[in-house]
Amino acid sequence: MNTKVITAEYLSQAAQALRDGGTVVFPTETVYGLGADGLNDAAVGKIYEAKGRPGDNPLIIHIADKADVAQLVREIPPAAQLLMQRYWPGPLTLIFPKSERVGRVVTAGLDTVAVRMPSNRIARALIRESGVYVAAPSANLSGSPSPTTVEHVIDDLDGRVNFIIDGTGCEIGLESTVVDVSVTPPVLLRPGAVTLEELRELFPDIVTGRQEEENAPKCPGMKYTHYAPKAQVTVVYGPKGRRQEYIKECLKGEPNAGVLTYRGGRYEDAKLVIDAGESMQAYASGLFANLRNFDTHQIRVIYAEFEQAGGMGRAVQNRLYKAAGYRVINLYEK
Numbered sequence: 316m317n318t319k320v321i322t323a324e325y326l327s328q329a330a331q332a333l334r335d336g337g338t339v340v341f342p343t344e345t346v347y348g349l350g351a352d353g354l355n356d357a358a359v360g361k362i363y364e365a366k367g368r369p370g371d372n373p374l375i376i377h378i379a380d381k382a383d384v385a386q387l388v389r390e391i392p393p394a395a396q397l398l399m400q401r402y403w404p405g406p407l408t409l410i411f412p413k414s415e416r417v418g419r420v421v422t423a424g425l426d427t428v429a430v431r432m433p434s435n436r437i438a439r440a441l442i443r444e445s446g447v448y449v450a451a452p453s454a455n456l457s458g459s460p461s462p463t464t465v466e467h468v469i470d471d472l473d474g475r476v477n478f479i480i481d482g483t484g485c486e487i488g489l490e491s492t493v494v495d496v497s498v499t500p501p502v503l504l505r506p507g508a509v510t511l512e513e514l515r516e517l518f519p520d521i522v523t524g525r526q527e528e529e530n531a532p533k534c535p536g537m538k539y540t541h542y543a544p545k546a547q548v549t550v551v552y553g554p555k556g557r558r559q560e561y562i563k564e565c566l567k568g569e570p571n572a573g574v575l576t577y578r579g580g581r582y583e584d585a586k587l588v589i590d591a592g593e594s595m596q597a598y599a600s601g602l603f604a605n606l607r608n609f610d611t612h613q614i615r616v617i618y619a620e621f622e623q624a625g626g627m628g629r630a631v632q633n634r635l636y637k638a639a640g641y642r643v644i645n646l647y648e649k
């Protein structure tokens with residue numbers, strides 16, 4: 316397939332492709348999304364194919380106007396009203412009971428549908444101009460880190476999609492928060508930039524699933540290996556001094572190791588050190604690009620510094636642990 320990389324100036328070509336059942340990659344405020352007409356099973360099938368995504372891993376449908384949610388869902392529970400009012404447009408996905416119009420491919424056979432209204436200008440303009448409800452998971456090959464730059468998208472999907480829109484965005488850097496409002500009280504399925512602390516202000520009894528242990532793919536990110544670079548990642552979780560000491564010890568036997576450092580350390584024995592930043596926002600926005608960067612430098616083993624943190628820290632922790640396949644050294648317990 317010939318993939319056209321375009322700027323937002325030529326957006327109407329991409330909108331036409333969506334109407335015709337094609338695939339379009341576009342920027343959002345979280346990560347790049349790989350979109351197709353969410354109500355067209357054949358078009359949705361192309362998303363799974365392009366990504367190599369397992370068919371039992373449902374997609375999020377993106378809308379440009381709040382009112383459009385009514386077309387996709389059976390009801391809008393009061394909790395959803397409140398969340399839509401406060402956080403849409405923005406990095407929050409809500410799970411609703413699905414309407415008849417929504418097919419079984421996009422929801423992977425579930426009775427519920429995931430809907431989000433992104434704030435990114437290009438994303439909204441594309442959805443609006445196309446006139447379709449745009450199903451879109453992250454625009455990476457299944458299993459690899461989500462793309463936050465157009466280069467990452469091209470690395471993964473050149474030749475596998477019709478259009479890639481080269482635009483600005485992805486300032487958050489991690490996928491949306493996912494909250495299931497089809498049940499009471501609501502359940503936080505995936506942490507993101509809308510934090511648990513913020514959600515608790517509205518719903519003190521919000522449930523946080525024991526995400527790792529769940530088998531049912533209620534939330535795709537839960538079941539499969541995700542966000543993983545080619546290098547093997549080990550998270551070193553602990554107070555600053557102890558984690559740095561631990562990593563320095565590990566580096567002695569590793570000629571091809573990299574360190575993702577947080578507020579941190581100097582590692583003379585590492586082949587590549589990347590600074591994750593000074594805040595959890597910075598850690599989040601750079602995480603996927605940093606993981607890909609280690610691969611570019613043929614690093615085989617990555618030690619990632621991490622520490623206890625609420626707010627955005629929960630989202631970073633969730634993605635980092637998955638990238639590491641839960642290979643975590645917990646130095647708080649020792």
Ligand code: AMP
Pocket residue numbers: 373374375410422425427428429451452453490493504505532533534535536537
């Ligand atoms: P991705 O877009 O690749 O980050 O993954 C899609 C996300 O959609 C998953 O992480 C889930 O949280 C979410 N999702 C989509 N449909 C559903 C659904 N019906 N129930 C629960 N979660 C869903």
Ligand code: MG
Pocket residue numbers: 452453461
């Ligand atoms: Mg994804």
